[in-house]
Amino acid sequence: MAVDLERILRPVDNPLKPFEAKYMTLASGENMVVRQIDRDDVPDVLRHIEPLLHVERDFYDVVAARVYAELLAYYRHRMQDEYVLVAQVDGELVAVVNGREVTPGLGMSLHTIALRRGLRVGAHAFAAKMEYHIDTLGHQEVLIVAESPIGFRRWMIEYQLEKRFDTPHELGGVPSWALTKELFDRARSTLVVGRRPVPPEMLAKAEAKILPPSDPPTPPADLLAATRSLYDPTATALIAQRTLLGGEADNA
Amino acid sequence: MIRDIYAYRCRKCGRLHYPFRMVCKECRQNDFFDFDLVPLPKTGKLLTFTKVYNLPAEFEVPTLGLGIVELENGLRITGQLEVDDPRIGMAVRGEVKPVRKSAYDTFYGMVFRAG
Amino acid sequence: MRDVYVGGIGITTFTRLEYPLSEIAAYPAMMALKDAGIRDVDHLYVANMGSARVNHQTALASAVVDSLSLTPAGAAVIENGPASGASALKAGFAAVASGLHDVVLVSGAERMREVNNLEATDFVATLTHPLAEYIYGVTLPSHAAMFTRLYMEKYGLTERHLAMVAVKNQNNAMLNEFAHLHQPITIEGILDSPEAMTNNPYVAEPLRFFDACPVSDGGAAVILVSDDVAKTIDRPLIRLAGVGQATDTHAVHEREEPTDLLAVRRAAAQSFEMAGLRPEDVDVAELHDAFTILEIVESEEVGFFPKGEGHVALEKGETAIDGSLPINPSGGLKGKGHPVGATGVAQAHEIVTQLRGEAGDRQVDGPQVGFTCNFGGFGNNVVCLTFVREGR
Numbered sequence: 111m112a113v114d115l116e117r118i119l120r121p122v123d124n125p126l127k128p129f130e131a132k133y134m135t136l137a138s139g140e141n142m143v144v145r146q147i148d149r150d151d152v153p154d155v156l157r158h159i160e161p162l163l164h165v166e167r168d169f170y171d172v173v174a175a176r177v178y179a180e181l182l183a184y185y186r187h188r189m190q191d192e193y194v195l196v197a198q199v200d201g202e203l204v205a206v207v208n209g210r211e212v213t214p215g216l217g218m219s220l221h222t223i224a225l226r227r228g229l230r231v232g233a234h235a236f237a238a239k240m241e242y243h244i245d246t247l248g249h250q251e252v253l254i255v256a257e258s259p260i261g262f263r264r265w266m267i268e269y270q271l272e273k274r275f276d277t278p279h280e281l282g283g284v285p286s287w288a289l290t291k292e293l294f295d296r297a298r299s300t301l302v303v304g305r306r307p308v309p310p311e312m313l314a315k316a317e318a319k320i321l322p323p324s325d326p327p328t329p330p331a332d333l334l335a336a337t338r339s340l341y342d343p344t345a346t347a348l349i350a351q352r353t354l355l356g357g358e359a360d361n362a
Numbered sequence: 363m364i365r366d367i368y369a370y371r372c373r374k375c376g377r378l379h380y381p382f383r384m385v386c387k388e389c390r391q392n393d394f395f396d397f398d399l400v401p402l403p404k405t406g407k408l409l410t411f412t413k414v415y416n417l418p419a420e421f422e423v424p425t426l427g428l429g430i431v432e433l434e435n436g437l438r439i440t441g442q443l444e445v446d447d448p449r450i451g452m453a454v455r456g457e458v459k460p461v462r463k464s465a466y467d468t469f470y471g472m473v474f475r476a477g
Numbered sequence: 478m479r480d481v482y483v484g485g486i487g488i489t490t491f492t493r494l495e496y497p498l499s500e501i502a503a504y505p506a507m508m509a510l511k512d513a514g515i516r517d518v519d520h521l522y523v524a525n526m527g528s529a530r531v532n533h534q535t536a537l538a539s540a541v542v543d544s545l546s547l548t549p550a551g552a553a554v555i556e557n558g559p560a561s562g563a564s565a566l567k568a569g570f571a572a573v574a575s576g577l578h579d580v581v582l583v584s585g586a587e588r589m590r591e592v593n594n595l596e597a598t599d600f601v602a603t604l605t606h607p608l609a610e611y612i613y614g615v616t617l618p619s620h621a622a623m624f625t626r627l628y629m630e631k632y633g634l635t636e637r638h639l640a641m642v643a644v645k646n647q648n649n650a651m652l653n654e655f656a657h658l659h660q661p662i663t664i665e666g667i668l669d670s671p672e673a674m675t676n677n678p679y680v681a682e683p684l685r686f687f688d689a690c691p692v693s694d695g696g697a698a699v700i701l702v703s704d705d706v707a708k709t710i711d712r713p714l715i716r717l718a719g720v721g722q723a724t725d726t727h728a729v730h731e732r733e734e735p736t737d738l739l740a741v742r743r744a745a746a747q748s749f750e751m752a753g754l755r756p757e758d759v760d761v762a763e764l765h766d767a768f769t770i771l772e773i774v775e776s777e778e779v780g781f782f783p784k785g786e787g788h789v790a791l792e793k794g795e796t797a798i799d800g801s802l803p804i805n806p807s808g809g810l811k812g813k814g815h816p817v818g819a820t821g822v823a824q825a826h827e828i829v830t831q832l833r834g835e836a837g838d839r840q841v842d843g844p845q846v847g848f849t850c851n852f853g854g855f856g857n858n859v860v861c862l863t864f865v866r867e868g869r
Contacts, residue, residue: 135671138663139661140666227660228658230675234672259593301675303672304672305671380609380728380731409627409730409735411623411626412619412682413679414619414622414680415678415681416616417595417616419595419596420599428614429623438730440609440610440613440729469612471613
């Protein structure tokens with residue numbers, strides 16, 4: 111009985127062409143590998159996403175919560191035709207991007223989360239995701255939304271996406287924008303980078319183990335200090351932080 | 363309608379200024395508004411230029427050309443640049459057009475093209 | 478004039494600070510008071526550029542002086558664009574030197590990350606000429622870019638030199654616990670690899686992303702005291718020996734020789750003259766590298782290197798921490814960050830730290846004379862300070 115019900119609940123995935131791994135040199139001189147992971151690797155990623163649920167800054171909390179849910183849904187067969195790409199530097203997880211195929215011609219970009227800041231890892235990972243949609247899966251169009259100002263600047267302005275405000279995005283709420291094949295071709299020379307094939311030892315290192323991020327965004331002592339300090343010029347947010355830092359935890 | 367941007371000529375010593383200043387830089391005369399308005403010429407050569415990618419939010423364009431132009435009469439002016447392949451020293455011709463919209467205000471300024 | 482000494486210093490980390498602006502100004506002030514071991518000050522100057530526009534708060538000094546319970550001491554804000562910090566130090570210097578006050582606390586603070594980067598750039602751009610520059614979309618990066626293009630044409634400077642400044646300063650910042658950027662970069666990553674042009678895109682041609690300083694929040698404080706008070710403070714004796722300030726035309730295009738930064742030249746000369754020193758006496762300098770090009774040009778204009786040869790000295794490594802004239806050991810604005818109002822005070826903070834020999838991993842070898850250049854506008858209002866270590 112349970113098995114039968116699971117058969118009804120579980121979507122049947124269409125076969126998607128795999129993403130061919132690539133690598134690129136970052137501003138720091140390190141090499142970053144972007145590769146596709148499969149279901150079995152998802153728990154290794156989730157454990158590094160979870161702490162970000164409590165980072166209010168730059169909407170990490172919102173994005174991490176949704177990435178967590180989407181990856182979990184992928185892992186436990188509750189979302190159809192989803193894929194997950196990870197970016198790693200020396201095995202260390204630095205970014206996660208995911209999306210899904212809606213129809214053979216239409217892609218749905220879900221989320222991009224960077225675990226290292228200031229090196230464009232998120233931008234590179236996002237470009238790899240778009241490359242996967244347009245070049246590998248052959249989508250005519252990818253629907254995209256932004257949930258943070260950083261995302262908006264990166265995607266909507268850098269790629270000059272087209273408005274699709276009448277088409278709802280699967281993430282709900284925010285209006286949709288679209289990356290078409292034509293826009294992608296225009297961005298190809300400046301925004302889409304990477305070399306293939308990945309040297310075998312580099313790829314082997316990445317595949318061997320997803321290592322924890324070395325310097326992930328961390329939550330402040332007072333989880334809502336940023337918002338509170340905006341509306342509270344009397345600095346009680348600060349006092350609350352100090353209390354927390356001093357160990358006299360009273361978050362009432 | 364042809365619009366102009368004005369330079370200011372000191373009535374005492376004849377020195378031209380752009381933009382406006384209260385006191386002449388040359389003779390430092392101190393009479394109030396002792397200047398004649400002189401329309402700036404529209405042609406000159408490009409002194410230096412840039413293409414800006416990070417613009418204030420009011421500009422709804424991805425990039426903007428900016429340059430400093432040395433006009434025919436020797437005065438210099440900063441303006442926007444609508445030239446595909448700018449080079450230092452090239453001849454440019456300006457036109458006064460809207461350059462910035464801010465809330466309900468439209469600001470006019472010099473926009474240069476090749477020629 | 479009386480001699481003026483540095484009694485105490487304090488600084489916050491430069492980063493995004495999710496604190497009210499008044500606290501960002503008060504925190505380093507408290508550190509400076511602790512450092513000097515004093516409780517009372519005669520006057521407070523707060524250096525800040527954008528509190529009204531960015532943070533919707535005016536009369537910051539009144540808030541800070543009360544927050545520090547220093548009332549009824551006098552307090553005022555000094556707003557002078559990105560040169561606010563050193564301008565406030567100059568005001569403090571004048572007050573102590575003249576005998577008006579014995580102890581003046583100067584605190585610089587800025588909180589720019591309250592708004593997004595585009596708004597922050599627009600806020601700083603309001604210092605340009607409102608009718609001849611600002612309306613066209615001229616920003617500080619675009620001024621620096623147009624200047625760089627001329628400099629490249631005239632003196633053979635290349636993008637590689639600019640990248641070398643970025644790498645040097647960002648690596649220096651790795652050694653500075655208070656610096657904004659703790660992210661090493663390499664020439665390969667920002668210039669040579671196939672991905673470099675995407676890692677390091679143009680912000681205003683020919684300047685790239687890693688040529689510009691980050692937008693930072695932060696505060697720094699310096700206490701200036703008279704000779705009598707300095708004797709009672711048990712800290713190495715550092716004298717603020719020279720103060721120079723000069724201005725130039727508001728609209729950049731009005732300058733006769735567009736590759737000169739005359740205000741820097743004049744402010745530095747004034748500062749050295751007052752101190753009775755020459756550029757070659759300087760052992761360590763903090764220059765205003767809001768853009769990498771500026772470090773090179775300022776190093777020439779203040780007299781460290783001949784005009785057009787700053788990049789040669791850079792190539793030879795003379796400006797590295799272990800070079801003959803270390804420039805921006807703190808990481809500079811490029812690596813340490815640039816909270817505009819705080820920057821001039823933070824430069825003084827670094828020089829005092831260096832002269833005291835307390836700079837840890839980034840310590841320059843035994844400096845006696847330090848120099849700062851705080852560059853306001855696009856070189857239209859510049860303040861240069863010379864610090865000397867004395868005896869003790």
